[in-house]
Amino acid sequence: LIATGDARPSRFYKRLGTNDDTLSLMVQSPERFAEATELGTLFALHVRAEGRVLFDRGQWLARQLAATSDVVPNPGWTLEWAEREIQRYKDLARFNGIFLHALARLYSIARAVVIALTVEAGKPEFGKDQAFQAVSKRFPQVRAEVERVAALRPFHERADGGRDVRLPFDHHGATGAVQQAVIDIERLLQDDFL
Amino acid sequence: VTGRIAPALFDFIDEAQDDLRAVAALARPLQATSAIRQFYINFYAQFFENVLKADIDTLSQRDAARAGVLLKRKSGLSTEVRTLVHDVLEFAFRGCRSGGCGCPCGVAVWAP
Numbered sequence: 647l648i649a650t651g652d653a654r655p656s657r658f659y660k661r662l663g664t665n666d667d668t669l670s671l672m673v674q675s676p677e678r679f680a681e682a683t684e685l686g687t688l689f690a691l692h693v694r695a696e697g698r699v700l701f702d703r704g705q706w707l708a709r710q711l712a713a714t715s716d717v718v719p720n721p722g723w724t725l726e727w728a729e730r731e732i733q734r735y736k737d738l739a740r741f742n743g744i745f746l747h748a749l750a751r752l753y754s755i756a757r758a759v760v761i762a763l764t765v766e767a768g769k770p771e772f773g774k775d776q777a778f779q780a781v782s783k784r785f786p787q788v789r790a791e792v793e794r795v796a797a798l799r800p801f802h803e804r805a806d807g808g809r810d811v812r813l814p815f816d817h818h819g820a821t822g823a824v825q826q827a828v829i830d831i832e833r834l835l836q837d838d839f840l
Numbered sequence: 841v842t843g844r845i846a847p848a849l850f851d852f853i854d855e856a857q858d859d860l861r862a863v864a865a866l867a868r869p870l871q872a873t874s875a876i877r878q879f880y881i882n883f884y885a886q887f888f889e890n891v892l893k894a895d896i897d898t899l900s901q902r903d904a905a906r907a908g909v910l911l912k913r914k915s916g917l918s919t920e921v922r923t924l925v926h927d928v929l930e931f932a933f934r935g936c937r938s939g940g941c942g943c944p945c946g947v948a949v950w951a952p
Contacts, residue, residue: 734855734878742846742886746897751878805881807900 647700648672648693650679650707680710686717688724688758688765692772721762725835728759732831738821745817745824749798750805752827756795759834767840774799785839791830798827844890845883852879884928891921904929 649658652675659671674682682690694711702708732755734740741748757774760781764771767784771777778796782789797814804811815823855875881899888896894910896903911917911925 734852734875737848737851739848740846740851741882742843742849742890744882744885744889744897747878747881747885805898807898807902809898809900809902 648674648697650674650676652676676706679707683710683714684717685723686714686719688719688721688762688770690714690717691719691765691770695770696772719765721765724758724762725766725837728755728762728831729835731755732828735824735828738824741824743819745820746801747805748824749801749817749820749827752824752831753795753798753802756798756827756831756834759831760792763834763837763840766837781834787839788834791833795827795830795834798823845886849879849882849886852876852882887924892925899928 647669649671651658651673653673658673659669662669662671683694694715699707732752735748735752738745738748757777760777761770761772763785764777764780767781769780769784771780775796778792782792782796785792800811800813801817804813817823852875856879859874859876884899885897888894888907892910892914894907896907896910907925907928911922917925
């Protein structure tokens with residue numbers, strides 16, 4: 647659920663009258679949302695492709711989407727962002743042997759990368775599993791890399807508060823898994839297989 | 841393992857300064873996916889595990905509630921430690937669901 651406004655997410659939750667932890671709510675300022683649509687971010691593409699407007703006071707959203715309908719989506723920004731972001735995970739000393747959040751973050755970076763790749767390849771997939779599957783199927787030369795990073799999803803769910811999520815291995819001391827994920831994402835970022 | 845909190849963790853702060861400079865240049869608010877957030881969640885994971893020896897490793901509301909219980913049970917904690925735990929509660933219950941936590945929909949993920 648995406649809401650545009652300047653209030654804190656907690657206020658939106660209060661107004662919605664729910665404390666449902668499974669509800670994923672994103673609150674954005676109107677300026678930020680407008681910027682995304684004007685820049686042609688993949689977020690804006692996703693909203694445009696699959697979003698459903700539930701409430702649009704004064705038709706602001708409809709006008710904003712219409713005014714930016716000719717903006718060409720640019721997956722390059724996501725790929726550049728991912729390239730910068732993974733640098734933080736090359737220095738393992740900062741995690742003190744506790745790699746839950748590093749693995750979770752690497753999963754979400756990888757997910758952003760594969761979604762960007764599907765856009766670059768001309769067939770956008772925004773679903774969590776679908777994007778991994780699409781890239782794996784379409785580009786068999788990186789299937790192993792895609793499958794390895796996709797397998798980190800339980801760490802992401804666990805870090806997101808899913809205490810009952812069963813992890814495939816103990817994240818404590820899992821330096822090899824972190825290093826491998828960084829290598830795999832860097833391989834996907836080379837995009838010479840597209 | 842280098843100690844209770846890894847000194848190298850504070851490198852995230854240096855990187856956050858770069859984020860802040862970029863944000864200042866763009867005149868827009870800092871997103872939760874910034875290095876600050878990464879510092880924060882990893883700091884608390886190390887803090888709860890290595891300092892409080894508690895099985896709390898996320899900033900979810902559920903873990904924050906458990907941190908609140910811990911705070912009540914452990915009466916001998918220093919003011920500084922109690923302040924840090926209170927900070928977690930504040931973060932979890934007021935600010936964590938901003939959508940910038942790595943969600944594939946997050947503008948922070950997609951935006952340049």
